[in-house]
Structure formats: C-alpha cells, structure tokens
Amino acid sequence: MVEGRTMEGVIPGTEIRWRLRHVSDFRQNAENPVAHSDANMQMVVESVKRFGALRSGVSSHGKIIGGNLTQRAMQEAGIQDVLEISSDGSVWTMVERPDLSEQDQQLAAYYDQQSSNRATWDADQVAMDHKAQLPILTDDFGMRIFSALELDGILQMAGVFDGQPNGSELGDGDSDGDTTMQTVSSKDKPIMLACGEIRERMPTEVYEEFLSAFLECGSIVTVLRRGLDNWNKKEKHG
Secondary structure (H helix, E strand, O other): OOOOOOOOEEEEOOOOOOEEEHHHHOOOOOOOOEOOHHHHHHHHHHHHHHHOOOOOOOEEEOOOEHHHHHHHHHHHOOOOOEEEOOOOOOOOOOOOOOOOHHHHHHHHHHHHHHHHHOEOOOHHHHHHHHHHHOOOOOOOOOOOOOHHHHHHHHHOOOOOOOOOOOOOOOOOOOOOOOOEEEOOOOOOOOOEEEEOOEEEEEEEEHHHHHHHHHHHHHOOHHHHHHHHHHHHHHHOOO
16 A cells, blocks of 8 residues: 555446555544453454454454454564455445465465454443343344343343343243244243243242353253252252
8 A cells, every 4th residue: 555645446337445554544443342361352353363354354444343453463474464344235345366276275265254253242342232222132134133041141241230130021832933932921930931842831939049150151952951840849849
C-alpha cells in the first residue's frame, strides 16, 4: 500500500465499492460479547503466520463486528493491508487462496474451526445485553441465539442469575426433536428441562447446581442422563 495515497474504486457493473485501507483504520468493538483467552489469541496468530489471512472480517462504520481477535492477530503477524468491500449484505465476499497446497487447505480448516472453538462468551457483556432487552434468546425472526439453559448458565457466571430460569411453557407431550435445552418454571411447579425426547423435572432449589454441572460438562444430554439420575436417587432415598 502506498503511504498517503487512497486506493479505491467501484467494481464495474455494480454499486459495490472497494478500498485498500490499513488494519489500524478499524476500531475494536468495546461491547464485544465474545471473550478471547491467550490460548485463543495464540492459535489465531499461529494460523495467520502459517497461512496468511484466511477469514474476512465484518465492520460497520469502522467498528469491527466480526474479527476483533483477527485484527489483533494480523497486527501481531505483520499484515497491514485490508481490502474493504462496501456492501449491503447481498454479496458474499470470498477470499480465493490458490497458493495453498492440498495439505494446507485441509489443515487450515482445522485451524479456522479450532480458533472459533477456543473463544468463549463475555458473561458480563451478555448479562448487560440481556438486561437491555437485546433479543438474544429469540430474535425478531424467531431464531434462537442461546437456549434458556445456556443463557441462565452465562448469567450465573456473571453473578446476576436471580434463580428464575429463562424459558417458556411447554406441554408434557411436546417434542419436535430439537436438541436445544429449554426450561419451564413457575412458583407452583418444579422446573422442567426438555432436550428432544428427554424430559425431566427437578425442584427449583437444585437448578443452580444443575447449571454448574452443565457449564463444567458442556453436554446437555450427559448432564441430563447422569446428573438427574443421581438427583432422582437422592430424592427417592431422602
């Protein structure tokens, strides 16, 4: 990139604009709900140093929406140039990498996915967004970002879980094959946990203990089958 010179243009036959910018032109999202550990950062930096830039980022008015960690990794790896494509979302931006060998193509897929897996949620930011009524359980299009159980677990991590599960009433016979955990509670009934065909009820006082087990285990089905079996045995033998 030539210092002090703006390189930009319009793709012929379209309204899509492009600009060559510096990586530092973009600012981090101060309210990013995603948290990145040192191990997560190291994984991305290693990927960039080995394969170069793989993923494209997403920004709006200069604020990074997707790619906050990637920007830091690019700077760490010495990549400075950014090709910015201005679009309304009707065009998918694909980065073509003909320089990658077949082995590197396959290995890059592992780095890409594992880098995402090592990211976590910023519990405090999620709690603030939930308090501000950001539709993170069910959005305006009816899509779920979190299951009720996942959100309750994150709120517990943030220290703001009030003991009342986030969920909607489900009939005892409802089952649509969905493997996402849902919760139901009321003052007069125990909490019901539903995961596909698996349905269990538990007293409200053990719900927080269940959340802790879920966060440690990371598997809804395992917690249901093992944890609830143990709780049911305790209740029977009193």
